[in-house]
Amino acid sequence: MTAPEDPAARRVFLAATGQNRGKTTASLGLIAGIMRTGHRLGFLKPVGQRYLVVDGTRADEDAxxxxxxxxLPDALNDMSPVTLPRHFTTDFIMGRITDDLAGQVEHAFLRIAAGKDLVVIEGTGHAGVGAVVGISNASVAALLASKVIIVSEGGVGRPIDEIVLNASLFEQHGVEVLGALVNKVEMDSHADLPEILRRGLAQHGIELIGCIPYSELLANPSLELIVTHLxxxxxxxxxxxxxxxGHVAIGAMQADHAMKILRERTLLITPGDREDMILASLAARGHPVMGLILTGGFHPSGAVLRRLRDASLFTYLVETDTYTTAQAANAILVKTHPTDTDKIATIIELVDGAIDTNALLDRL
Incomplete structure (x- = not known):
């Protein structure tokens, strides 16, 4: 198949300094901001490691x-041209896979970009990910002649070190780094952090494009994920x-004390035989408890269970103790799904407040 002519669409590549740094968060927010300006937009995930099968097409979950x-109207196999199933890298190294992966990415990009004003390209992991199969993020950004934004997460030393390291690999490939976007920044407790990051990055010639505030809502799982993973x-x-x-709390104190720490959309983890805690949760003013995880395998009494069911309060019984359960809930890898409407709305709002979209578009 012959590729169409290289389109005039501008392009921006969102890279990260590692996994789970907030690249998808940045993509969602940036795309929303760009689409509000009236630009015709395309999206490309050149290399996918976590994929779904949709109508027979294997595609990265972010696509x-x-x-x-x-x-978006584009075909999923264009939006996600290369996915890496299990053993793919080994088969590639051993010569059992000889596909032109870079060619697949380039042709998919050209189809996506046709008729568009701008294409957002989302990388996978850090700048070097994909090198094992000849298509690292840095080499793909160079192939597609895209400028890059590097996404990291809150802190001082680690994000600056990681951003500088990743920027060096992009620069080795002749790719222009527009700047960095730092996610999960604790603005409330560290109001001076954006200025510290701006100065620290400037010492290495890297611009701070923005800081996305930390949000507990974005960090926490949905009730669906709780059931799926526990x-x-x-x-x-x-x-x-x-x-x-919205908030995870452990009910290990007296019920009246526990009610004072409840916030909106609290998931309360408490032993199943703490009926005082269960009843207090049902009676709490404003109904801040959105669900209960009952630990230790202890079933509440029939009367209490009837009240829970009458109230339709999410109640999930696990065999593990409270400490182990809280650890397991905290360890759930939280990914954004299309059904997470509140979370997506929050992402768009936070990113919109962190990035000057029009100023960024002027640099592409």
Missing amino acids: VLVREVFD EGELLAGEATPGQTV
Whole structure:
């Protein structure tokens, strides 16, 4: 197949300093901001490591997410041209896979970019990821003649070190780094952090494009993920997709003391035989408790269970103790899904406040 002519569409490549730094968060927010300006936009995930199969097409989960959230018309196999199933890298190294992966990425980009004003390209992991199969993020950005934004997460020393390291590899490939976007920044407790990061990065010739504030809502799982990742029994309520936990609390103190620490959309983890805690949760003013995880395998009494079911309060029984359960809930890898409407709205709002979209567009 012959590729079409290289289109005039501008392009920006969102890279990261590692996994789970907030690259997808940045993509969603940036895409929303660009689309509000009226630009015709395309999205490309050149290399996918976490993929889904949709209507027989294997596609990276971020491509599926962006296509659904923004109702993009492009084919999934163009939005996600290369995915890496298990053993792919070994087979590639051993010569059992000889596909022209760079060619696949380039042709997919050209199809995506046709008729568009701008294409957002989302990388995978740090700048070197993909080098094992000949298509690192840095080499793909060079191949597609794209400028790069590097996404890292909050802190001082680590994000600056990681950003500088990744920028050096992009620069070795002749790729212009527009700057850095730092995610999960604790603005409330460290109001001076953006200025510290700006100065620290400037010492290495890198611009701070913006800081995305930390949000507990974005860091926490949905009730659906709780049920998916923790082995247990749903006693009451539903694990409705899109219901994201706002705050996780452990009910290990007296019930009246515990009620004072509840905030909106609290998931309360407490032993199943703490019926005082369960009843207090049901009665709490403003209904801040969105769900209960009952630990230790202790079933509440029939009367209490009936009240939970009458209230349709999410109640999930697990066999593990409270400490182990809290650790397991905290370890859940939180990814954004199309049904997470509250979370997506929050992402768009936070990124919009962190990035001057028009100023960024002027630099592309």
